[in-house]
Amino acid sequence: MQEPVSHDLSRRSIMTGLVAGALVVGLDPVSRTWVTAANAAGPFDAVPPLDGTLRTDAASLAAAADDFGHIISRTPLAVLEPGSVADVAKMVKFCRQRGIKVAARGQGHTTHGQAQVAGGLVIETGPLDGVQILADRAVVGGGTTWSALVQASLAQGLTPPTLTDYLGLSVGGTLSNGGLGGQIIHHGAQVDNVLELEVVTGKGDVLRCSPTQRKDLFDAVRSGLGQVGIITEAVVKLAPAPATVRRYNLYYPSVAALTAAQRAMCEDGRFDYLEGQIGIVEGGHTFLMEAVKYDATPADDTALIGDLTHTSVTIDDLTYWDFADRIGPIVDILKAIGEWQRPHPWLDSIVTGSSVNSLVTEALPQLTPDKVGLSAVILLYPIPTAKVKTPLLRLGAARELHEKYAFLFSLLRTSSPGSLDPAAMLALNKSFYNKSRLRGGGWYPVGSNPLTKPEWTLHFGPTYPSLALAKTKYDPTRTLTPGQGIF
Missing domain, CATH: 3.40.462.10 (FAD-linked oxidases, C-terminal domain)
Known part of the structure; x- marks a missing residue:
């Protein structure tokens, strides 16, 4: 099994993954393959030090090339299991500099390759989990499932106002799409019950946004299908839960x-x-x-x-x-x-x-x-x-x-x-x-x-012009989420 990155190594000799037992040091932009210390030739920048794990084994790539639809298959070059939000930002910047596309993947519940990326990097958001209940709201990691959030909030007598029928979906995934459910008749969709977001943009910047802070980003991320940012944390409304x-x-x-x-x-x-x-x-x-x-x-x-x-x-x-x-x-x-x-x-x-x-x-x-x-x-x-x-x-x-x-x-x-x-x-x-x-x-x-x-x-x-403007501002090299086919 690949070991997490060591922070004691220099930037040029950092171990970020294993390819047939060799250390990954960079990416060949011509062959679109990860370069190892054994075959590196020419000036390649090192992969940045990570808290998590960068995987290139066949099983990880095959899993990231699939989704719930089992109709479309696009194989990435690598899969990131982030140990922190900083990992996400570092790898988005790394890939942007090299023209490598990036897609975030929560529970992989889309049905036509929306979160896949051929020859790019898939970021598994599952490790970015965690729930903190604060009175009438919850602070949750983007990879947290709604099931985990509901169980944590019910312990405090609270619940998100609107739920999808299946709770095994990630918070970041549904907020990137919309989040429809039977309570929409009173409370709107899940995206209508978000108070604040933390986002890694297509530039690799970690930004917070809300109705009063970077509203353009807030409006472009909610139901924005991952086009301008990866949701790494969300602050969502809670309401009293029935028994x-x-x-x-x-x-x-x-x-x-x-x-x-x-x-x-x-x-x-x-x-x-x-x-x-x-x-x-x-x-x-x-x-x-x-x-x-x-x-x-x-x-x-x-x-x-x-x-x-x-x-x-x-x-x-x-x-x-x-x-x-x-x-x-x-x-x-x-x-x-x-x-x-x-x-x-x-x-x-x-x-x-x-x-x-x-x-x-x-x-x-x-x-x-x-x-x-x-x-x-x-x-x-x-x-x-x-x-x-x-x-x-x-x-x-x-x-x-x-x-x-x-x-x-x-x-x-x-x-x-x-x-x-x-x-x-x-x-x-x-x-x-x-x-x-x-x-x-x-x-x-x-x-x-x-x-x-x-x-x-x-x-x-x-609303297309505002999304296109946000794409230009926050993901000018069109690094994020090519599987939707929007841009």
Whole structure:
């Protein structure tokens, strides 16, 4: 195993990694390979001293060349396991000087190579963890998982206001994308609940930013898809946590009935959490509304659901932790049986409120067991546009079109060997995206739908100039996150 860097060695003879047992001293800009003391020729700058570990072994490179999608594979030259934020800054500067691209990787949960970089450096943010609870906020490392944050905050009777369905994601990763969840109806997305960030820019500078300090950087990093900085620390809001949740699974006869109920429930605010699902069954579909009320009891049922128009309902009670982590045990099973290692050509689409019923209904004939599998999960839930404040978290053109609601429409599929072709699934993603975009919709960019540069310009719409300006200011050599394909 490679040993951490020794700080007692000189800058020119520093040991930062092992290549077949040899010391790494620099990078050959022609062959794009790490140069060792045994084969070094010419004036190469030494890799800077590190607190962590720079890995170049085949297993580390293969892991960093993959992601949850298992569709795209780009092999880096090296993987950094940082021992400090300073390591991240040093290696970004080192790579920038040599024209080497850099990508940060949290839990690798993107599905189309977004956090990969061919012939570059992948920085694993997992070692940058840690949680400190301070009254109504938490200071967390960028590599901390939301699961770890929720467990630490619950010990103090607190919770982040908005949670993604799966808590095994990194804080820095979701804040770079957006962080959508069923509590968005009251609290906005996870990026809307950030108070301050520490960022390593594409220049290798360690900067703090907030709504009052370097606001341009703050707005470019949140939902900025890693284009201007790597999140190494975040200060996030906390709210009082409930002890229990009462969950109502309400069934409706159609897409239109489901979205009408969702809008009505958003309007009166009676529930704390709302998500919708479309189930795939032989011969058709089911339409489910998952509505949650914190700390409710059976005595509240009449007031909460007595006037709703569902066709049937099931009710259960859970602790808040069991509800928040409900996907975790399922993921453990999927990993154990090998499903986690199969291709996941996920569709993550934003649909305008005015087009949701027609677009989703039109898509239903394509959402059959033979085309997407019986195990596919289809999410459909409302996003009040006024609750999303972060400029780069795009809801298609819903806000510009003065739509009161947008909807997240996600098709979470696994490709099965010999039956479900990933290429056909990707084609379905692109087809739906194109139809939705023509009607003001957009894309939540963790899924499998690679966009062209013109499509990225359309994606960001009126916010693109500010992102481009921030890119020029904070990452002028375009060192960071090439896997998104934006610049």
